[in-house]
Amino acid sequence: MRGEALKGHLDLLLLAAVRARPAHGYAIIENLRLRSGGSLDLPEGTVYPVLHRLERAGFLRSRWSEASGRRRRTYEVTEEGLSELRARERDWREFSRAVEGVLVEAT
Numbered sequence: 001m002r003g004e005a006l007k008g009h010l011d012l013l014l015l016a017a018v019r020a021r022p023a024h025g026y027a028i029i030e031n032l033r034l035r036s037g038g039s040l041d042l043p044e045g046t047v048y049p050v051l052h053r054l055e056r057a058g059f060l061r062s063r064w065s066e067a068s069g070r071r072r073r074t075y076e077v078t079e080e081g082l083s084e085l086r087a088r089e090r091d092w093r094e095f096s097r098a099v100e101g102v103l104v105e106a107t
Contacts, residue, residue: 006040010050012088013040015059015081022076024065025051051075059084 006013017023017031029047032040054060059081062073077085 006042009092010046011054011059012085012092014047014050014054015077015085015088018060018075018077019082019085022074024072024074026072028075054081 013032014028017028017035023031025044025048028051029042029044032042051060051062055062055075058078060075061078062075064071065074066072
């Protein structure tokens with residue numbers, strides 16, 4: 001998928017990927033890749049800055065944990081993040097319907 005197509009939608013995708021349960025960065029990246037059938041194979045350099053920005057905005061919170069002797073940061077959605085996610089989902093569905101209406105040929 002082209003990078004331009006993700007602009008403006010990455011916040012929505014990351015919040016949705018973390019909604020069900022807390023996850024560390026690599027698991028979030030893997031979740032997006034698997035759930036999109038490989039279309040969203042995002043590099044760490046794209047995902048981590050957005051996770052940090054979402055945390056600064058109060059939409060995510062993180063905590064450090066240790067697994068197999070390695071420290072990793074686990075992210076979870078805050079109540080404010082859930083509210084933001086719902087608003088972005090509504091916006092996305094409205095936008096998607098509008099685009100689909102334009103793309104469908106009149107019969």
